[in-house]
Amino acid sequence: MTSDSAPQSPLRRYRWAIIGLVITAFVVIIFAPLASSDPDGLDRVSEDKGFSGQGKDAPYEFLPGYSIPGIDNERATVILAGLAGVAVVFALTTAFGAYLRQSRRGSQT
């Protein structure tokens, strides 16, 4: 039988992280398409106070407005863009954390 000190497979060890990502995917799939289309706090103020027109467009567009160009189905485009964003954000942040931890250990030994 495996004790606590026995090496576990990474899949078991980080099961909580996988569950966290599954929950995150559900947030994108279920909640993102239900998002209110009313302007958010800052947006609303910029409209009410007449400075929303001062906002400049980005110099380039990649996945603007959380949609994938070419996918017209409103639900599908938001969900796919959201899942892509989740994957990128997870990978980037985890890589960053791993690098930070590694560089610390490297400098101590």
Place this chain on the structure above:
Amino acid sequence: MPIFLLHAPDGFFSTPVAITFWVLTAAALALSLRRAGATLDERAVPLMGVMAAFIFAAQMFNFQIPGGTSGHLLGGVLAAILLGPYAGTVVMACVISVQALIFQDGGLLALGANIFNMGIVGTFGGYWLYRTLAAVLGGEQRSRLPAAAIAAWSAVVAASALTAVQLAVSDTTSLSVALGAMVGWHIFIGVGEAVITVGALAFIAASRADLLRLRDSRPATTWEPAR
């Protein structure tokens, strides 16, 4: 009107204001990168990734508040409670940068101010308030959720007030107008922030309470609230 436009585009803040907050954000980020590396537990690395992914996803869900306005999670207080202020700041910077770079949500010149307002105000200010409240209310173990609720709400209201000041200094609108309007809406939006923050913490406490101790799992991670 795009449905998902969450963050300040370029043009709302003047160039001096944007650059000032880029400098402040860069300084806080440099400090955070140094300190986070010194204190990260092995399991904190994937937790950083999961938290960043969750905050990104949750920010896509604009919840309705009364009066034809919506709000969304910021997440800085939640990230800092789980990971500490330094790793929490790295998480928020990653989320808000990806939103600007890939989704064109928030301007590039305004990115420093956006990271400062939506990230650092929560991960440093909100977290400090959380620790102080938790200590006053009888310890983190006992008062985690009420302290988190108040800190989350306060961070959103403080962020909106700071944004109003930035808008006023930028000459975009007057301070009294911006302050009243921004804080007026964010008093309600902050309630949503508190609900989501408390919900996530309660869920983690019920399912994997050990993750709540990751932040302090190394002796070096003693970040004392300023007295």
